Amino acid sequence: MQPVLNVEDIKRVEIALTRVGVSVSELMHRAGYAAAQEALGMRGDISNVVILVGLGNNGGDGWVAAEALRSRNCNVKVVTPLEPDQISGDLARQMAQRAVRAGVSVLVGPSRQELIDLLATADVVLDCMLGTGFHGKVRAPFDIWIECLNQSGARVLSVDVPSGLSAQKGQVESACVVADVTVTMIALKPGLIADAGRDVCGSIVVAPLAEQTERLVVEADPVAWRVDLEDYLPCVPAQLNNCDKYSRGSVLVVGGSSRFPGAVVFAAKAAARAGAGYVTLAVPEAIVSCVQMMLPEVPVIGLPCDAEGVFTEEAAPLVLQLAAMRTVTLVGPGMRVSGGTVKVTSALLDSELLVIVDADALNCIARLTNNNLPDFPELTRRTAPLIMTPHRRELGRLVNQVDNPPASLVAQLEAARKILWADGGSELVIVAKGTATGCVGVQKAVLPKPGPVTLATAGSGDVLAGTIAGRLAQVTGQVDDLPTFCSLACEVHAYAGQLAAEKFGVRGAMAGDICDVIGLASDALEEQIAFPMEDFEEAAE
Numbered sequence: 001m002q003p004v005l006n007v008e009d010i011k012r013v014e015i016a017l018t019r020v021g022v023s024v025s026e027l028m029h030r031a032g033y034a035a036a037q038e039a040l041g042m043r044g045d046i047s048n049v050v051i052l053v054g055l056g057n058n059g060g061d062g063w064v065a066a067e068a069l070r071s072r073n074c075n076v077k078v079v080t081p082l083e084p085d086q087i088s089g090d091l092a093r094q095m096a097q098r099a100v101r102a103g104v105s106v107l108v109g110p111s112r113q114e115l116i117d118l119l120a121t122a123d124v125v126l127d128c129m130l131g132t133g134f135h136g137k138v139r140a141p142f143d144i145w146i147e148c149l150n151q152s153g154a155r156v157l158s159v160d161v162p163s164g165l166s167a168q169k170g171q172v173e174s175a176c177v178v179a180d181v182t183v184t185m186i187a188l189k190p191g192l193i194a195d196a197g198r199d200v201c202g203s204i205v206v207a208p209l210a211e212q213t214e215r216l217v218v219e220a221d222p223v224a225w226r227v228d229l230e231d232y233l234p235c236v237p238a239q240l241n242n243c244d245k246y247s248r249g250s251v252l253v254v255g256g257s258s259r260f261p262g263a264v265v266f267a268a269k270a271a272a273r274a275g276a277g278y279v280t281l282a283v284p285e286a287i288v289s290c291v292q293m294m295l296p297e298v299p300v301i302g303l304p305c306d307a308e309g310v311f312t313e314e315a316a317p318l319v320l321q322l323a324a325m326r327t328v329t330l331v332g333p334g335m336r337v338s339g340g341t342v343k344v345t346s347a348l349l350d351s352e353l354l355v356i357v358d359a360d361a362l363n364c365i366a367r368l369t370n371n372n373l374p375d376f377p378e379l380t381r382r383t384a385p386l387i388m389t390p391h392r393r394e395l396g397r398l399v400n401q402v403d404n405p406p407a408s409l410v411a412q413l414e415a416a417r418k419i420l421w422a423d424g425g426s427e428l429v430i431v432a433k434g435t436a437t438g439c440v441g442v443q444k445a446v447l448p449k450p451g452p453v454t455l456a457t458a459g460s461g462d463v464l465a466g467t468i469a470g471r472l473a474q475v476t477g478q479v480d481d482l483p484t485f486c487s488l489a490c491e492v493h494a495y496a497g498q499l500a501a502e503k504f505g506v507r508g509a510m511a512g513d514i515c516d517v518i519g520l521a522s523d524a525l526e527e528q529i530a531f532p533m534e535d536f537e538e539a540a541e
Contacts, residue, residue, distance in 0.1 A: 001225040001231050002187075002188055003226075004187065004190055004223055005186070005187040005220055005223060007168045007189055009220045009221070010132065010187065012220055016212075016220075017212060020212050020216075024091060025091060028061055029064050030207070030209045031061040031160070032061045032062070032063070032066075032095075033065070035064075035128075035159045038183045038207075039126060040069070040072065043123055048123050049069050050077050050078075051078045051125070052079045052163075053080050053128045054081075054128065054142065054163070056130075057092060058130060058131030058159060058160055060096075061159050063098070063104075067098065067102045070103055076104050077118065078096075079110060080096070080108055080109075081108070081142075082109075083106075109141070112144055112148060115145060119148060119149060119152035122152075124156075125149060125155065125156050125157070126156075126159060127158040127159060129142050129145065129177075130164065131161065134161070134164070135168070137173045138164045138173075138175045146176065147175055150177065156178070156180050156181075156202075157181045158177055158179035158181070158183070158201070159183055160183070160185050162176055162177040162200045162201060163176065165192075165201075166191050167192060169408040169411075170194040170196050170198075171408060172196040176196065177200065179200060179202045180202040181203045183207055184205070184206055185206075185207050187213075188226060190223060191410075194409035195436070198435060223410065223413060224413060224438055224444075224445040225446055225447065227446055227447065227449070227484065227488075229525075229528055230532065234480065234484075235479070235484055235485045236488075236526050236529055237471070246277060247277065248474055249275075249278075249328070249470075249474045250279070250473060251268075251272075251278070251470060252282060252326040253280070253331075253333070253466065254323075254329060254330065254332075254344065255283065255332050256333070257287070257309050258284070260333075262459065264281060264283055264291065264335075265291055266459045266515055267358070267462040267463070267466035267469070268281050268298050269298070270465075272470065273515060273518035273519045273522075274466065274470025274471050274518050275473075275474050276328075276469065280326065281298050281299065282301050282322055283302060283303065284303060284310060285303060288302040303318050303319065311338070311341050311343075312340040313339060313340050315343075315344055316343045320347050323353050326473075327472075327473040327476055328355075329353055329354065329355050330355075330356040330469040331344065331357055331358070331361045332360050332361030332465070334360065335360040335361060335364075336360050337364055341361070344364075345365060345368075346368065346379075349382070349386070351384075356472075357388045358388075358461065359461065362389075362390050366398050369398075371397050371399075371402055373398045374399060375422070381423050381424065384427060385479070386428050386429070387428075387482070389430075389464065390430065391434065391461060392405045392433070395432055398415075398419060406432075409434060409435075409436045409438065416432045416445070420442055426442050428442070429483050431486050433464070435450065437490050439483040439486040439487045440483065441483040444483060445483065448487040448490035448491045451493065452498055453506055454497040454506050454509045454514070455493070455497040459511025463493060463518070464489070464490065466515075467492055470518075472489075492518065492521050492525055493514070495521040495525050496515075496520070496521035497509070
């Protein structure tokens with residue numbers, strides 16, 4: 001797994017490195033060399049390199065990279081807002097002066113047209129303007145430089161973070177560089193892998209800078225961990241021929257209403273596509289025939305409902321009876337929020353059954369706790385595993401942030417941890433959904449690789465919840481590392497989104513299309529996990 005550190009923690013690691021003998025100057029040199037090396041790998045032959053530098057340490061990295069590239073016979077020109085001797089930061093000024101002495105050419109404060117003409121000659125442009133400490137709006141001259149760079153069509157390598165992007169929150173308030181490659185130092189930062197970071201970072205390369213970095217990063221307590229495929233190997237169910245539909249596990253999906261009959265169908269179908277041997281639907285009596293027509297392979301049981309086709313309180317004990325006979329119960333898709341659905345949700349939470357809470361069941365919890373679940377930890381404290389799958393708005397309703405729901409990956413993780421730390425147990429996992437999803441447990445938060453924009457469609461979340469349920473049923477709910485297990489289900493869902501996009505278009509695919517290829521995505525991803533590409537390459541040699 002790859003550690004992800006908050007920006008403030010990165011600074012602490014840098015201080016720790018100086019204490020073990022790696023000076024700030026040496027770190028800057030290594031950062032600059034790492035950027036130069038990556039730039040050389042971006043194209044076969046590099047003749048002309050333009051480096052846009054700022055006035056801080058990020059600019060210092062750029063000056064070091066300039067000298068390194070100059071030593072490799074590249075024609076390097078550094079664009080700077082000030083003369084090298086006028087840079088206020090001691091270390092950055094020293095690096096600039098050294099680069100000039102080495103023969104690096106400098107262009108100070110160019111006009112817009114001068115910069116446009118220069119960028120047109122570049123094979124590669126290094127963006128070293130604004131570093132990880134930046135937040136807010138980009139000021140002159142960098143806003144103009146960024147605009148010219150993005151319009152130039154040049155290949156761009158950003159050093160540490162694309163200038164204009166918040167490395168912590170992944171937000172952009174004004175101008176921002178759109179990079180082809182980002183070389184980030186020491187460890188991943190949350191803003192690079194979520195929200196606007198997904199659109200502007202390009203490929204991300206981590207440069208650790210020192211052999212002590214790995215240990216110090218772990219000691220800094222990463223905010224999350226980005227999963228590698230090999231980390232999923234313990235989560236892949238055994239493929240045995242000696243099985244039947246019962247040994248592959250069973251799922252009960254509880255939800256639906258007259259207004260939203262489709263959501264519960266997507267969830268049940270996804271559970272079946274994900275490999276559960278037996279899936280049952282429990283829906284309001286009013287929509288039984290409708291649901292049966294949409295999903296004839298799945299038994300449908302009608303439960304008491306009101307005139308609007310929403311569960312009444314009488315449905316709660318019947319749901320518990322059905323759930324007691326299943327491996328996993330998923331509650332919430334399309335269920336709506338009422339006295340009856342709150343009762344159904346509460347009954348399942350009070351049980352000792354493995355439960356996944358999604359969609360309107362989450363909103364029922366919000367209603368039950370007056371939008372402040374951390375104040376009611378006894379509601380989720382249980383001995384059996386409990387998985388909650390809120391998107392950002394649902395998560396906001398659970399932690400008293402209705403008007404200002406989490407707007408970044410770090411805010412998602414923080415909100416999820418409020419619930420987890422109040423609960424205090426180890427059986428709760430929150431799959432906090434967003435442009436990047438965090439599977440958060442008491443011990444760690446795991447970040448699956450996110451999927452395409454195809455997943456941003458109504459019903460996609462129901463498919464994800466069903467996928468988690470279907471995969472969990474096959475291992476009879478016995479999982480040592482539940483956050484990582486949920487993360488694998490998220491990656492299956494993401495890969496299914498990619499397959500659906502190939503057939504129906506990135507923005508044309510719907511939830512049903514994603515659902516239909518869950519099984520194909522599972523097979524393909526599990527094959528990659530069991531037989532990684534390097535194994536084939538070694539065998540070929």
